[in-house]
Amino acid sequence: MASKKWIAMLLAGGQGSRLGELTSDLAKPAVPFGGKYRIIDFTLSNCTHSGIDTVGILTQYRPHILNSYIGNGRPWDLDRNNGGVSMLPPYQGKDGGEWYKGTANAVYQNFHFIDHNDPEYVLVISGDHIYKMDYNKMLEDHMENDAHATIAVIEVPWAEANRFGIMNTNETDQIIQFDEKPQNPKSNLASMGVYIFNWNHLKQYLTEDEEDISSSNDFGKDIIPKMLKNEAKLQAYRFKDYWKDVGTIESLWEAHMDLLEEPSNFKLGDPNWQIYAGNANHPPQYISEDANVTQSLVNEGCLVFGNVDHSVLSYNVQVGSGSNVKNSVIMPNVKIGNNVIIEKAIIGSGTVIEDGAIISDTKKGLILIGENQQISSESALLQALY
Amino acid sequence: MRNVLGVINLVNERPILKELTHHRCLASLPFGGRYRMIDFTMSNFMNVSISKVAIFTKDKYRSLMDHLGSGKEWDLDHRSQGLFILPSIHPDEKIKGDLQQFYDHLEFFQRATADTVIIAPGHHICKIDFNDVLKKHESNKADITVLYKDYDGGAVKRPIYHQCSLDTDGAVRDINFFTAPKKGDHICLETYVIKKQLLIDLIKNCIEYDEYDFLKDIVKANLINLKVQGYQYTGYMPFIHSLETYHASNMEFLNPEILRHFFYDSWEVFTKIKHEAPAEFTNSSKVSNSLIANGCIIEGTVENSIIFRGVKVKKGAVVKNSIIMQKGDIEEGARIENVITDKQVIITKNQKITAINKPVVIKKEVVV
Numbered sequence: 246m247a248s249k250k251w252i253a254m255l256l257a258g259g260q261g262s263r264l265g266e267l268t269s270d271l272a273k274p275a276v277p278f279g280g281k282y283r284i285i286d287f288t289l290s291n292c293t294h295s296g297i298d299t300v301g302i303l304t305q306y307r308p309h310i311l312n313s314y315i316g317n318g319r320p321w322d323l324d325r326n327n328g329g330v331s332m333l334p335p336y337q338g339k340d341g342g343e344w345y346k347g348t349a350n351a352v353y354q355n356f357h358f359i360d361h362n363d364p365e366y367v368l369v370i371s372g373d374h375i376y377k378m379d380y381n382k383m384l385e386d387h388m389e390n391d392a393h394a395t396i397a398v399i400e401v402p403w404a405e406a407n408r409f410g411i412m413n414t415n416e417t418d419q420i421i422q423f424d425e426k427p428q429n430p431k432s433n434l435a436s437m438g439v440y441i442f443n444w445n446h447l448k449q450y451l452t453e454d455e456e457d458i459s460s461s462n463d464f465g466k467d468i469i470p471k472m473l474k475n476e477a478k479l480q481a482y483r484f485k486d487y488w489k490d491v492g493t494i495e496s497l498w499e500a501h502m503d504l505l506e507e508p509s510n511f512k513l514g515d516p517n518w519q520i521y522a523g524n525a526n527h528p529p530q531y532i533s534e535d536a537n538v539t540q541s542l543v544n545e546g547c548l549v550f551g552n553v554d555h556s557v558l559s560y561n562v563q564v565g566s567g568s569n570v571k572n573s574v575i576m577p578n579v580k581i582g583n584n585v586i587i588e589k590a591i592i593g594s595g596t597v598i599e600d601g602a603i604i605s606d607t608k609k610g611l612i613l614i615g616e617n618q619q620i621s622s623e624s625a626l627l628q629a630l631y
Numbered sequence: 632m633r634n635v636l637g638v639i640n641l642v643n644e645r646p647i648l649k650e651l652t653h654h655r656c657l658a659s660l661p662f663g664g665r666y667r668m669i670d671f672t673m674s675n676f677m678n679v680s681i682s683k684v685a686i687f688t689k690d691k692y693r694s695l696m697d698h699l700g701s702g703k704e705w706d707l708d709h710r711s712q713g714l715f716i717l718p719s720i721h722p723d724e725k726i727k728g729d730l731q732q733f734y735d736h737l738e739f740f741q742r743a744t745a746d747t748v749i750i751a752p753g754h755h756i757c758k759i760d761f762n763d764v765l766k767k768h769e770s771n772k773a774d775i776t777v778l779y780k781d782y783d784g785g786a787v788k789r790p791i792y793h794q795c796s797l798d799t800d801g802a803v804r805d806i807n808f809f810t811a812p813k814k815g816d817h818i819c820l821e822t823y824v825i826k827k828q829l830l831i832d833l834i835k836n837c838i839e840y841d842e843y844d845f846l847k848d849i850v851k852a853n854l855i856n857l858k859v860q861g862y863q864y865t866g867y868m869p870f871i872h873s874l875e876t877y878h879a880s881n882m883e884f885l886n887p888e889i890l891r892h893f894f895y896d897s898w899e900v901f902t903k904i905k906h907e908a909p910a911e912f913t914n915s916s917k918v919s920n921s922l923i924a925n926g927c928i929i930e931g932t933v934e935n936s937i938i939f940r941g942v943k944v945k946k947g948a949v950v951k952n953s954i955i956m957q958k959g960d961i962e963e964g965a966r967i968e969n970v971i972t973d974k975q976v977i978i979t980k981n982q983k984i985t986a987i988n989k990p991v992v993i994k995k996e997v998v999v
Contacts, residue, residue, distance in 0.1 A: 319703075524906075530924075534920040539915075540913055542909040542911055545924065548887075
C-alpha cells in the first residue's frame with residue numbers, strides 16, 4: 246500500500262454520560278443534531294472537505310447504531326478503494342486485549358492500523374464537537390512551523406476559561422504550558438481536541454506513555470504535558486470560526502439555538518461546505534393551512550399542523566393542531582399530539598407526546614425527555630427534570 | 632432476490648408538457664416537491680425486490696442519467712444485477728418502435744436469470760403493488776397481463792390514451808389506440824407482465840415481419856392466440872395529459888390523505904439523495920398548506936404551493952398555488968400565483984406574475 250500523507254483518527258468511544266438519557270442507547274457522536282445530522286457528521290464532513298481519505302473511527306461505548314450509520318462511509322465519500330473508513334473497536338490480540346483506557350491508549354492500541362497506512366502525519370479529532378474546519382490549513386501551519394505537534398485552539402470568554410484545557414503560548418503561538426481547567430487562567434486559548442502529530446514522533450510518546458503505569462493515557466492530561474516537558478515543539482493553531490462542545494444537555498440545546506440566530510454565525514446550508522449525513526429517505530415536509538412556523542429549522546418528513554417557533558424539528562416529526570412548540574429541539578420520529586405545549590425542551594427520538602400534555606418548566610429551566618417515552622397529559626412536566 | 636426483471640419503457644413517451652420537457656424526458660420531470668416522475672415506478676419495482684432494471688430511453692436522457700446515477704438509492708448497485716440504461720443504438724434514425732429497441736438490446740433479456748418481465752412507463756404517479764399483479768398473473772395462468780385503470784380524468788385535448796375492452800372473465804378482447812376517453816373507459820396503463828422467454832420469442836418474430844410496436848404487434852396481435860388478461864388498478868393515479876393536470880396532480884399532494892397514501896402508508900418512494908440542510912424559516916415566514924423540501928430558505932409567504940429543494944423565498948415575496956422547482960429564487964416583494972417555475976428560475980424584485988385559468992411556465996434558468 247502506498248504511504249499516505251496523513252490519516253485521521255476519530256475518537257468516538259465516549260459514553261457522553263452528561264447527555265443523560267440521550268445516550269442511554271447510543272454513543273455520544275451518534276446523538277442526532279440539527280434536524281437531520283448526527284454529531285459525528287460534522288467532523289466526518291470536515292475530513293471530506295479537507296481531502297482526507299482514510300479515517301479510523303475508535304468506538305467503544307454502544308457502537309451498534311454508529312456502526313450501521315457509518316456503514317461503508319459513502320455519504321462522506323469515504324468508500325475508497327485505498328483507505329476509506331474503518332471502525333476500530335478494542336480487540337483481542339495474541340497477548341489478550343483490553344478496553345480503551347484513555348484517548349491516547351485508544352490510538353496506541355491501533356498502532357498497527359496506523360503503521361499499515363504509513364502516514365507522515367496523524368490527525369486526532371473527536372466526534373463530539375460542532376464546527377466546520379479545513380484541517381488542511383492547520384496541516385500547512387504545522388509543516389511550516391516544523392512542529393512536532395499542532396493543537397487547534399479557540400478563544401473562549403475569560404470567565405469560562407476555567408472549564409477548558411487552556412494553552413499558554415508565547416508570541417509566536419508556540420505552546421509553553423498546558424493548564425487543564427485552571428483556577429486562574431493565564432490565557433483564554435482553549436484546546437479544541439484537534440491535534441496533528443508527526444506519526445514517528447507520536448509513536449515514541451505513545452509507547453513510553455503505555456509503559457508509564459501512573460499515566461491515565463490521555464492526550465490532554467499525559468501526552469501533551471510529556472511533550473512539553475521534553476521541550477518538543479508544540480504549536481497552537483488559532484481557529485476563529487464557530488466551535489461548540491456539545492457534551493452537556495445545556496450545550497446541546499444552546500448549539501441548536503445558535504443555528505436559529507439571525508444572522509447565524511453557524512449555517513448548516515452553506516453550499517461550499519455541506520454537512521454530509523447518512524440520511525434516509527423522507528418525503529418533503531407538509532405545513533398545513535393552520536400551521537405557523539417561524540424562525541425554525543424543519544427537516545423532511547415532518548407534518549406540521551400546529552405552531553412552531555424558534556425550534557428545530559428533525560425528520561418525521563409530527564406536530565398536531567393547536568400545539569405550540571417553542572425554543573425546543575425535537576429529535577427524529579417524535580409524535581406531538583394536539584393542543585400540546587412544549588417550551589424549552591429537548592425531546593428524544595421516537596417519543597410520543599399525547600394530546601393536551603404540557604412540557605414547560607415554570608422556572609424557565611431546560612427540560613429533557615429521553616427516547617421512546619410516552620408522555621400523557623397527566624404526566625405534564627412543569628419542572629426541569631434532569 | 633425476486634425472479635423478475637423490471638423494464639421502464641420511455642420509447643413511447645408522448646409530447647405532452649412540452650414547456651417542461653424541452654430539455655428532459657417526461658420520466659425525469661420533477662414532481663411532488665423532491666421527486667422525479669420515474670421515482671414512483673422505480674420504487675414500485677423496489678417494493679417487489681426487483682434487482683435488475685433496464686430503462687429504454689428515447690431521447691433527452693442526460694438529466695435522467697444524472698438523477699439515477701448507479702441506482703444506489705433504489706438499491707440497484709449490485710455486482711451482476713442493477714440498473715441498465717439502454718438508449719437507441721441508431722441515434723440518427725427515427726425510432727421505428729419500442730420493439731426495435733428491445734430487439735437491439737435483446738442480450739439484456741437473454742442474459743438475465745429472471746423468468747418474468749414487468750414493463751411499465753416512467754411517468755405514472757401511483758403505487759401499484761406488483762406483488763398482487765404477479766400473483767394474479769400466475770393464478771390466471773396468463774401469458775400477458777395488461778394493467779388498466781378506469782378513466783376518471785377530464786377531457787383530453789389530444790387523444791393520447793389507448794383503451795382496452797374486456798370480456799366478462801377479465802380477458803382483454805380488444806385494444807383501441809389513441810382514443811379520447813370518457814369516464815369509466817378502461818385505459819391501458821402500458822404496464823404489462825410477461826414471461827421472459829415468450830417476450831424474447833415474440834420480439835424476434837415481430838422484427839422478422841417488420842413489426843415494431845409492443846402494444847400493437849405483441850399484445851393486440853395475439854389476443855386470440857395467447858391468454859391476455861386484464862388487471863384493474865383501482866388505486867390513486869392522476870391522468871396527467873396537460874399542464875393543468877400536471878399542476879393539479881402536484882397540488883393533490885397537499886391533500887393529507889393522498890400525502891399519507893404516497894409517503895407514510897405501505898412502501899416508501901425513493902429518490903436521489905442530496906445533502907441539503909433542513910428548511911429554514913425566519914421571523915417573517917408565513918407558510919400554509921404547502922410542501923417544502925430541504926435546503927429551502929423561506930422568509931416570505933407561501934400558500935398552497937409545492938416548493939422543491941434549495942428554493943429561496945425572500946422577505947415580502949408571495950407564492951400562491953405555484954410549483955417552484957429546484958433552486959428557484961423568488962426575490963423581495965415578488966408575487967406569483969398559479970405559476971410553474973422550472974429549475975433555477977429567478978423572479979426578480981417586485982415582479983408580479985398572476986396566471987388565470989391555465990398555469991404559466993417559466994422555463995429553466997430564466998430570469999424574469
